[in-house]
């Protein structure tokens with residue numbers, strides 16, 4: 295029987311609109327306007343310079359220290375080695391504050407795909423580089439979402455949070471290499487008991503798509519930031535702008551396809 299047996303979901307940018315991007319941006323602004331203002335003139339940083347594009351291409355999907363280093367190097371901040379931990383710590387404190395304040399939302403299209411995939415009998419893993427992923431996932435009530443949207447899903451039991459529907463959560467573990475290295479996804483597949491070739495990965499970051507393909511897995515790229523081309527170039531088998539476009543019948547038969555044609559008739 296051909297088909298997918300496991301689905302591995304990135305968290306930030308796929309399942310939730312999490313406050314990481316805001317935390318990276320705001321914590322660097324605090325430093326540049328505060329303790330680090332003496333070196334500000336030697337950098338390319340300005341209050342508007344940390345765009346979503348910079349976040350997507352330099353920081354997203356990387357472990358915390360690697361993300362901090364990439365951002366500081368991007369803005370040519372001097373003495374990166376001496377600053378990287380301070381930046382990473384400030385960002386972490388800020389993101390926890392934002393999560394606890396409820397400053398994030400789950401994506402409806404992602405919750406619908408999670409439920410459909412679960413109902414199809416696939417095993418589910420969460421695989422985020424972030425150590426905060428479980429904080430986000432357990433604050434989202436999947437049973438309420440299903441009830442509010444009239445979704446009949448026996449696998450979503452009363453009281454179930456988004457964290458509860460995942461069979462495995464490898465988020466935030468320290469692996470020798472972060473994405474785009476496939477370590478994390480290979481560990482997720484192994485813990486699900488699924489061969490990489492029978493696993494699909496849902497990712498919003500080019501580095502995550504590269505990690506999935508390097509691990510021999512199928513990859514859905516969800517372009518939430520007008521970056522479909524980057525995801526396609528990273529090797530995604532299918533790129534969508536909403537996870538509702540993932541063809542469910544094809545998925546159940548072990549293929550990835552998009553229901554809606556791409557704009558421009560491609």
Ligand SMILES: [Mg+2]
Nearest residue numbers: 304306307498
């Ligand atoms: Mg992501």
